[in-house]
Amino acid sequence: DIQMTQSPSSxxxxxxxxxxxxxxxxxxISNYLNWYQQKPGKAPKLLIYDASNLETGVPSRFSGSxxxxxxxxxxxxxxxxxxxxxxxxxxxxxxxxxxxxxxxVEIK
Amino acid sequence: xxxxxxxxxxLVQPGGSLRLSCAASGFxxxxxxxxxxxxxxGKGLEWVSYISSSGSTIYYADSVxxxxxxxxxxxxxxxxxxxxxxxxxxxxxxxxxxIGRSGSYDYWGQGTLVTVSS
Numbered sequence: 402d403i404q405m406t407q408s409p410s411s412x413x414x415x416x417x418x419x420x421x422x423x424x425x426x427x428x429x430i431s432n433y434l435n436w437y438q439q440k441p442g443k444a445p446k447l448l449i450y451d452a453s454n455l456e457t458g459v460p461s462r463f464s465g466s467x468x469x470x471x472x473x474x475x476x477x478x479x480x481x482x483x484x485x486x487x488x489x490x491x492x493x494x495x496x497x498x499x500x501x502x503x504x505x506v507e508i509k
Numbered sequence: 510x511x512x513x514x515x516x517x518x519x520l521v522q523p524g525g526s527l528r529l530s531c532a533a534s535g536f537x538x539x540x541x542x543x544x545x546x547x548x549x550x551g552k553g554l555e556w557v558s559y560i561s562s563s564g565s566t567i568y569y570a571d572s573v574x575x576x577x578x579x580x581x582x583x584x585x586x587x588x589x590x591x592x593x594x595x596x597x598x599x600x601x602x603x604x605x606x607x608i609g610r611s612g613s614y615d616y617w618g619q620g621t622l623v624t625v626s627s
Contacts, residue, residue: 435613437554444604444617445554451611488554492612496568498544498556 403427403494407501413509420476422504424467424489432468433493439503440485448487449474476506484508511535511616513605518621525595525625531588531605531618539563539583542608545590547601548620557603558590573599595625 404427414420424434436449447456449465452472462477476483489501517529529545545557558579559568567579578591588605602620609615 433612435611437614439554444620445614446617447609447613447615450609450613450615454611456613456615490554490614495612496556496559497570498559498612500554500556503553 402497403430403491403499405489405491405499405501407489407504409504410502411505411507413507414479415509416479416481418479420479420483420506422474422487422489422506424472424474424501426470426472426491426493428494429469430491430493433491434465434467434472435490435492436463436465436474437488437490438483438485439488445488479506479508481508511607513607513616513618515603515605515618515621518603518623520624520626521595522627523596523625526591526593527595527623529590529592529603529605529621529623531590533586533588533605533607536607538581538586543581543588544606544608544614545579545588546604546606546614546617547599547623548604549598549601552601555601559608560588592623595623597625599623600625 406425432452434452437445439445453465464475486503486505512534514532560579576594580589604620605618606614607616
């Protein structure tokens with residue numbers, strides 16, 4: 402099974418800061434990597450698909466990059482409404498689908 | 510508007526059974542692959558099961574294989590998860606999720622809580 406290692410597990414940043422989360426796959430997954438946002442008590446929401454494509458309606462301050470085994474998710478200017486836990490997910494080698502452990506983003 | 514609404518969760522004793530349902534609307538259900546994903550309290554996301562649009566291809570996570578059965582009724586726009594031999598570690602919020610482009614889960618239900626406890 403492909404393991405997804407996400408870091409950091411949590412971070413605290415100020416409004417307006419640039420925030421970066423990384424996700425590393427245990428083997429090459431090309432660009433078969435998605436990113437989700439989950440707010441407390443809510444279902445996850447798709448933000449980025451195919452590593453770098455912004456889902457319709459998602460603000461442009463969110464972006465993703467990478468291929469192979471190393472991926473990055475960035476919030477260019479952190480907003481109060483971005484407080485959430487973010488997850489990466491691979492779908493290259495199924496089953497199983499695997500998710501990263503999550504990154505909890507808080508406001509400093 | 511795409512909607513996925515789960516139901517059927519609740520409190521069940523270890524070894525018991527439960528059947529979850531997911532009612533879909535706002536899209537052509539029979540054209541989409543579907544999944545169940547769960548989240549234990551305070552934990553991350555765990556994929557549980559996959560079913561193809563026709564129901565002919567099914568996958569399970571090792572943690573539920575042999576105990577859970579996924580199915581769908583395209584005429585009723587519904588997805589199901591039959592859960593047998595439930596264990597305490599199956600306690601979680603269970604989400605149904607639609608597979609959109611490139612394997613992404615583009616729509617999720619609100620989730621239904623399953624608690625396995627005596």
